[in-house]
Amino acid sequence: MKAAIFTLDTGLYKAKQESAAANALKRMLMQVGFDVKAAGVLPEDRKVLTAVLKRLTDTDSVDLVLTTGAVGIQKRDCAPDVVAEISDRLLPGIPEAVRAYNLRYTKKAILDRSNAGIRRNTLIVNLPENAKAAMDSLEYILPELVQVVEILSL
Structure with a gap:
């Protein structure tokens, strides 16, 4: 499995x-068998993120892409919009579960x-x-993410 x-x-x-977040997530993924092919920081730029995600997915370079940040309500928060725009199918249950999980710690999760x-x-x-x-969010959903990656690789 590549990420x-x-x-x-x-x-x-x-x-x-x-990025402390990217480094921590990389360690978590490697512990469950992922080969992390790329990890880094990108600007909060819709065009840049779109190009990077399309290049990785259209060449089948990786099975899983995680992004951190740019998920709020400011104009520069483009990650959810890019995912919605380029995805063939959305999986709304994943972010819904993460938000519900994080509501235990902060109301800002809404x-x-x-x-x-x-x-x-x-x-x-x-x-x-x-x-x-x-890290907490990934730990919560990681078994399901592995399952999705395995199903998509069949």
Whole structure:
């Protein structure tokens, strides 16, 4: 199973800094057998994210793409919109479950617009930008994500 992880944060991107969330998610995925082919920071830019996701999914480079950040209500928060735009099929249960899980910790979870979808044979999932929230969310849904990846690879 192959994966890619991107944090959407223009400030980190311009400063050429690493993402704590992406690094933590990479370790979690590797523990369950994923080969993480790419992990990094991208600007909060709809065109950039669209191009990266299309390149990865249309070439079957990865089975799973996780994004962190850019899932809120500001204009620059484009991750859910890109996933909705490029997916062949949406999986609304994934972000609904993550929001419900995170409501135990903060009411701000109701402002999260995360999305999940399938493009070709690749699962794409938006997660929160905060490293702890992203890790907790991934830990909660990881068995189901593995199951989806396995089904899509049949």
